[in-house]
Amino acid sequence: MARDMTTVRWLTGLVSPGGWLLLATWGLLQVEPVRVAAVPYARFFCFGALGAAALLSWYYNRGQVLLVAVAAGLAVWGLEQLAAAGEVPKVAAVVLLPLNFALFAWLEERGVVTPSGILKFGLIPAQVLVVVMLGELKGGRLEAFLRWGEQPGGWTWMPLLGQFSFAGAALVLLTLSFLRRTKVEEGLLWALGAVFVALNQTGNSEALLFYSGTAGLILLFAVLEHSYEVAYRDELTGLPGRRALNELLPQLGGRYAIAMGDVDHFKNFNDTYGHDAGDQVLRMVAGKLSRVAGGGRAFRYGGEEFTVVFPGRSAEQAQPFVESLRAAIASSAFVLRAPDRPEEKPEQTPEPKSKKAVTITISLGMAERSKRHSTPELVLDAADDALYRAKEAGRNCVMRA
Numbered sequence: 001m002a003r004d005m006t007t008v009r010w011l012t013g014l015v016s017p018g019g020w021l022l023l024a025t026w027g028l029l030q031v032e033p034v035r036v037a038a039v040p041y042a043r044f045f046c047f048g049a050l051g052a053a054a055l056l057s058w059y060y061n062r063g064q065v066l067l068v069a070v071a072a073g074l075a076v077w078g079l080e081q082l083a084a085a086g087e088v089p090k091v092a093a094v095v096l097l098p099l100n101f102a103l104f105a106w107l108e109e110r111g112v113v114t115p116s117g118i119l120k121f122g123l124i125p126a127q128v129l130v131v132v133m134l135g136e137l138k139g140g141r142l143e144a145f146l147r148w149g150e151q152p153g154g155w156t157w158m159p160l161l162g163q164f165s166f167a168g169a170a171l172v173l174l175t176l177s178f179l180r181r182t183k184v185e186e187g188l189l190w191a192l193g194a195v196f197v198a199l200n201q202t203g204n205s206e207a208l209l210f211y212s213g214t215a216g217l218i219l220l221f222a223v224l225e226h227s228y229e230v231a232y233r234d235e236l237t238g239l240p241g242r243r244a245l246n247e248l249l250p251q252l253g254g255r256y257a258i259a260m261g262d263v264d265h266f267k268n269f270n271d272t273y274g275h276d277a278g279d280q281v282l283r284m285v286a287g288k289l290s291r292v293a294g295g296g297r298a299f300r301y302g303g304e305e306f307t308v309v310f311p312g313r314s315a316e317q318a319q320p321f322v323e324s325l326r327a328a329i330a331s332s333a334f335v336l337r338a339p340d341r342p343e344e345k346p347e348q349t350p351e352p353k354s355k356k357a358v359t360i361t362i363s364l365g366m367a368e369r370s371k372r373h374s375t376p377e378l379v380l381d382a383a384d385d386a387l388y389r390a391k392e393a394g395r396n397c398v399m400r401a
Contacts, residue, residue: 018190049216098169187222237286294321
């Protein structure tokens with residue numbers, strides 16, 4: 001059930017902001033006065049948005065988004081130049097563009113100014129050269145192959161090869177979005193959709209530019225959101241980190257409670273089973289904390305310490321939810337992953353081996369805002385003191401300040 005809820009939250013987040021930006025562009029183009037007023041700025045919007053996405057990607061060292069933004073900008077600009085060269089280079093550009101989305105998303109991110117980044121960037125002028133050379137070819141098997149499945153007057157001018165290229169790239173990006181759960185892949189997916197809509201605006205150059213500019217905006221937001229996640233979200237556990245907690249604390253109102261938690265005997269566990277097993281424990285504990293009820297918000301404070309903030313609740317009101325967390329962690333048998341366990345499930349099930357299960361517990365201290373603890377920092381210190389009392393009381397318990 002918890003995994004299902006996580007998937008639902010991911011699907012909800014997948015729509016924003018890319019889906020809303022694409023929908024907003026469509027809605028604005030349906031309003032004639034708005035469309036007419038915006039037409040003179042369509043070209044500036046299109047290449048300005050794609051250029052801004054490329055520059056921001058360069059600044060944040062996101063080679064994937066930079067390369068896609070450049071490829072999309074060249075494709076949109078080249079469509080006008082290729083119109084006089086015939087259908088072959090135009091179709092070739094349409095087929096190659098989504099393959100760039102899929103390829104650059106699939107390849108490991110190694111930065112921009114690196115040998116890998118420069119090599120990837122070299123793929124773009126190579127493709128431009130191929131498309132230009134195809135402009136010299138007319139007729140023959142190659143043109144028949146590229147234009148296979150054309151249906152004049154159909155729902156799209158694209159031949160089947162172009163449709164398959166977009167569909168395949170969308171499937172790759174959707175899979176990567178589900179596996180990696182980062183805003184980069186999600187942004188690339190929606191930008192691909194915006195480009196597909198743009199390229200289908202036959203005879204409407206303004207709509208082509210507006211939808212392509214929307215793709216640039218989506219890529220721009222993807223870089224910003226990914227950078228936010230890197231800065232504010234703990235990479236190991238997936239929880240918001242200490243920086244996010246420090247920004248939340250001043251925003252709390254006059255009533256709130258804070259719980260500080262610490263994994264019991266974590267240093268001994270690390271020394272006995274290794275740091276990889278310790279990381280597994282932290283991820284397991286973080287998974288439980290992320291599902292805290294009562295309006296609580298969990299953060300990784302540092303090391304094996306975690307913080308849960310309950311806005312609008314007293315310590316007494318929040319304690320049952322904290323107790324439930326403690327009990328859920330203590331009752332979850334933690335099975336150690338064998339060092340030689342394969343990453344992928346083998347075709348034949350090996351002989352069962354004895355698995356070592358250990359019990360993981362967490363101690364917690366709680367405090368609330370009061371006359372004595374009038375600032376978030378004082379409440380946090382009081383919760384930390386209560387945590388140490390929980391340790392001294394035998395661990396695996398909750399103490400209130």
